[in-house]
């Protein structure tokens with residue numbers, strides 16, 4: 001089978017690598033940041049704007065779209081790409097994580113996750129088979145297996161029980177995917193809680209199934225940064241280098257840099273879009289918040305080094321005015337800037353690895369980060 005992942009260049013000093021991930025809807029350069037489009041929309045932006053910022057793959061959510069408007073409706077409307085007018089790649093999460101973090105009265109059974117909709121309280125049982133059926137209805141390009149996202153903190157015995165249940169669900173997910181995959185890709189997800197031996201064990205089991213790529217799950221769930229890195233290293237140590245690695249829910253620019261150094265290829269995080277709506281903006285020298293009065297009269301753009309539409313046309317004073325006045329335009333302008341920042345940051349990482357200058361890029365990032373506030 002032609003490989004769906006090609007490594008172009010590896011960093012000699014670290015585990016960083018840059019390459020290409022091929023789906024039926026296009027080529028994705030890695031390491032890649034995937035904007036979150038939970039309910040079939042990257043909040044406040046049109047698909048043309050998201051694509052114009054350089055995104056080539058976005059995320060959507062099985063849990064949300066199953067509950068509303070329903071995967072059968074989306075299938076009748078030609079699938080998610082047609083429905084939301086996004087012709088490029090889409091990765092759908094299986095719904096496991098969202099059931100735990102959003103649904104009411106979630107009960108984990110052997111068969112699947114039983115929960116009540118956070119919208120109308122109706123009860124459902126999300127099984128590995130149903131999750132794959134929903135993702136087939138959405139016709140996404142990369143489909144995630146159904147897993148249990150182990151809470152933090154969690155006892156060793158509970159983490160072991162949920163990890164082994166996850167492995168059984170992933171086997172069922174893979175079998176269900178094989179019945180109805182239509183050239184999509186399927187990724188496994190490692191768990192193991194915050195226990196190194198369980199992390200290695202889970203990665204070994206998942207690596208032995210026949211997935212196209214491997215996600216590291218159960219992290220970015222409130223654990224300290226150092227613990228996340230420790231568990232990430234334990235998981236990566238047992239995953240094959242030739243398949244893409246996806247660290248779910250990560251993260252800040254610093255977390256992404258640290259994970260890229262250890263060989264992670266794919267990232268997703270709500271930070272750029274969610275912070276945009278809260279008035280928090282990323283810059284090459286740290287974050288700024290429009291809530292701070294110091295920007296009231298500040299004529300400079302968010303980031304003088306940034307070439308995005310927002311920084312080329314608007315001042316901090318104007319953006320702060322819009323934010324304080326509750327003008328909806330600011331959510332769009334802030335999202336354009338934050339997504340541009342993240343996508344440019346990833347292009348900088350790929351370019352540095354290609355030129356053998358990743359270590360330098362990382363050092364420069366940390367130096368800039370310490371700079372006095374902007």
Ligand SMILES: Cc1ccc(CCc2c3nc[nH]c3cc3c(=O)[nH]c(N)nc23)cc1
Pocket residue numbers: 036037038059060061092093094095096097098144147148149150189216217218219220221248249250268
């Ligand atoms: C639209 C969309 C949003 C978010 C996600 C990733 C959501 C996400 C996590 N986010 C933070 N930590 C996370 C851990 C897990 C996990 O262990 N398993 C799964 N299936 N998803 C996770 C996927 C799709």
